[in-house]
Amino acid sequence: MVSGPSLPPRLMQAALRAEEAAVAAGLSFFEVVFEMLDAADVNAVAAYGGFPTRYPSWRFGMEYERLSRGYDWGLSKIYELVINHDPTIAYLVRSNSVMEQKLVMAHVFGHADFFRNNAWFKVTDRRMLERFDEHARRVNEHTARLGADRVETFLDRALSLEPLMDPHAPLARSRTAMARQGSGRLSNSLAERSRRELGRLMGDGDPDRGPEAQVEVAGGRPTFDIVRFLLRHADLEPWERDVLGIVSAEAEYFMPQRMTKIINEGWASFWHSRLLTEGLLDASEVVEFADCHSGATQTAPGQLNPYKLGIDLFRHAERQGMDLFRLRAVHNDVSFVDAVLDEEFVRCSSLFVMGRTDRRGGRKIGTRDPAQVKESLLQSLSWGGQPRIRLSSVDDGRLLLEHLHDGRDLKLDEAGEMLRTIETLWKRGVELRTEEKGDGRRLICRGGELQLLSTGNGPVPGALPAAEGERESA
Numbered sequence: 001m002v003s004g005p006s007l008p009p010r011l012m013q014a015a016l017r018a019e020e021a022a023v024a025a026g027l028s029f030f031e032v033v034f035e036m037l038d039a040a041d042v043n044a045v046a047a048y049g050g051f052p053t054r055y056p057s058w059r060f061g062m063e064y065e066r067l068s069r070g071y072d073w074g075l076s077k078i079y080e081l082v083i084n085h086d087p088t089i090a091y092l093v094r095s096n097s098v099m100e101q102k103l104v105m106a107h108v109f110g111h112a113d114f115f116r117n118n119a120w121f122k123v124t125d126r127r128m129l130e131r132f133d134e135h136a137r138r139v140n141e142h143t144a145r146l147g148a149d150r151v152e153t154f155l156d157r158a159l160s161l162e163p164l165m166d167p168h169a170p171l172a173r174s175r176t177a178m179a180r181q182g183s184g185r186l187s188n189s190l191a192e193r194s195r196r197e198l199g200r201l202m203g204d205g206d207p208d209r210g211p212e213a214q215v216e217v218a219g220g221r222p223t224f225d226i227v228r229f230l231l232r233h234a235d236l237e238p239w240e241r242d243v244l245g246i247v248s249a250e251a252e253y254f255m256p257q258r259m260t261k262i263i264n265e266g267w268a269s270f271w272h273s274r275l276l277t278e279g280l281l282d283a284s285e286v287v288e289f290a291d292c293h294s295g296a297t298q299t300a301p302g303q304l305n306p307y308k309l310g311i312d313l314f315r316h317a318e319r320q321g322m323d324l325f326r327l328r329a330v331h332n333d334v335s336f337v338d339a340v341l342d343e344e345f346v347r348c349s350s351l352f353v354m355g356r357t358d359r360r361g362g363r364k365i366g367t368r369d370p371a372q373v374k375e376s377l378l379q380s381l382s383w384g385g386q387p388r389i390r391l392s393s394v395d396d397g398r399l400l401l402e403h404l405h406d407g408r409d410l411k412l413d414e415a416g417e418m419l420r421t422i423e424t425l426w427k428r429g430v431e432l433r434t435e436e437k438g439d440g441r442r443l444i445c446r447g448g449e450l451q452l453l454s455t456g457n458g459p460v461p462g463a464l465p466a467a468e469g470e471r472e473s474a
Helices: 009-026 039-047 060-072 100-115 128-146 148-160 167-180 188-202 211-215 226-233 239-259 261-280 283-297 306-319 324-330 333-340 341-347 368-385 412-428 466-473
Strands: 031-039 080-083 089-091 363-365 389-395 398-403 430-436 438-444 449-454
Touching: 009 100, 009 261, 031 039, 031 080, 039 060, 039 080, 039 089, 060 148, 080 100, 080 412, 089 100, 100 211, 100 261, 100 283, 100 398, 128 148, 128 239, 148 188, 148 239, 148 412, 188 211, 188 438, 226 239, 226 389, 239 261, 239 466, 261 283, 283 306, 283 324, 306 333, 306 341, 324 333, 333 368, 341 368, 398 412, 412 430, 412 438, 412 449, 449 466
Parallel strands: 031 089, 398 430
Antiparallel strands: 080 089, 389 398, 430 438, 438 449
16 A cells, blocks of 8 residues: 655656556565655755654764765765655655656665565564654653763764674574564574575574573673673663663664665665566656666776666576575575676676775776675675674673674774773773784773784784873873
8 A cells, every 4th residue: 555645646646556566566565655855855864864753963964964965966866765664654855757756666665575575674673763753752861861962972982883783683582582482483484594594604603592692791602792792781870771772772773774785775676677667657758767777777897886786686586587586585685695696697797806906006807706706795795794793702801802804804993992982881891803914913992091912912013093082182
């Protein structure tokens, strides 16, 4: 069912036709609600992640400035914004042409189908509008009682730790909850198979670890869910624990989007292309559609366009006789690329791995070998593009973190700031072990002071960020 109280009759009719075509093609979704907004308003909503009632943060303001400047300077344009919700909410830009609105609506139905049926989204909260509103109310209450500076400072620290969360955790907790209820369905469910597939690709040694093992590192099991560990075990004031819990819950809601950018956009692009070219377009709109579609899927040399890669992978999978609906139900970006991308696709798509920068600052093609291209792409997509850092143990109150190095070094200055933030919440020492250019490194934070050592405990030359007080006095 489609609704759109702000849509003019012509666009409402187009929405109903698009819905009918999508259902006939086999797509299924919750009710879709279309809202028409001006471009500036869409940018504002997008800056808040699609939820304009979220708590205030300078980060959202910076994102709005970035989106607005991109639009004003003609560098970027938001055609639509779709929210994973029941009902699914889609914001349309008032200034789009009728053809663009048709394309966007068909694209929206692709996203709506993906949100409802993909394993990674099945465990998300479908009523987050109410949750975000409640979160904002609580943050505002803390701010009114404690002052804006104190709450915003802690909130900013909590938001900076969002990458230190386990993307497996929501599926794992759902699996454990179903097991406790005596249901055996999850072991054969799409969610479970997807989680196991990602665990295999990432080299996880224990695909059956449960949420208790993930957060109870003191019991001897490492955890990637460092934020959840701090939430349970750090010495926080009640309001701090509440704010950190809000950040954690909202980050978990957005996490599947980070893990499914290629397959999600590819699925929506595949269906907007098919639905429009098989009946939704008027003859007079074909050229405009081709121009708009090619603009969205064009790729600059050396860059990756998720719309282009995603739609090409689905078209390749269709030619190979694969079940497209099962692909969109089971996979995230990593497992989707692993399942579909093959030597033929690499050669036909002219994919390659960039080589290192030469002395003049130029870049050149490193290799076109299909196996290396696939390995490089999977590596860049793993863990949602974030480094894999786990809490390995707690030693006499000190947190010991481990970076699972995959060939890409950490930026040690940024890692140092991260350790300072963790120490502020934990209130005891923190150590991170990693590699730099093949050599072992220990990054230690005590009392806000950073120290960089080799694994042999020798000092390592190089600048690390000074503590806040030292930066102010410098």
